[in-house]
Amino acid sequence: MKNLIGIDKAKALGLVKELNDLLANYQLFYQNLRGFHWNIKGKEFFELHLKFEELYNDAVIKVDEIAERILTLQGEPLHTFTDYLKTTEISEAKGIANGTEGIKIVVDNFKTLINKERVILSLASNADDEGTVSLMSDYITETEKTLWMLNSYLS
16 A cells, blocks of 8 residues: 555655654754854854854754655654654753863764664665655765764864
8 A cells, every 4th residue: 555655655654753753853953053052152152153053054954854754755743842852862952051062962963863864764765765765865965074074173
């Protein structure tokens, strides 16, 4: 049995579950970035204030794209922080004002996200879901480059 876009319904349900997990993680990642942006202090303030803003602007776009992909697969995206907190592996980062500490958390958060994206990429490929494959492939490519740059910053 196939859904509206021709994906096996059972495989689509599995993808929806994993995409909702990714969505929850991106929401916590986004909120962490907002906190870093607001609370950063020190000599690197101007540089990191802008970098965190760039990253949270990108994350909020991804949140919307993931939710819309879930809807395309005929699922329902999670949309409450209660559900996000039950689902996410990314922890809330509270009271971080040190730039290096914030960047280290961002790197760890990205590692979590990219691992989830790779799982979804594999599942989507097995389901012949080119839309999700394309989305995850783009995210992975961007995240790999960002991780390289952030790691260079920390070196």
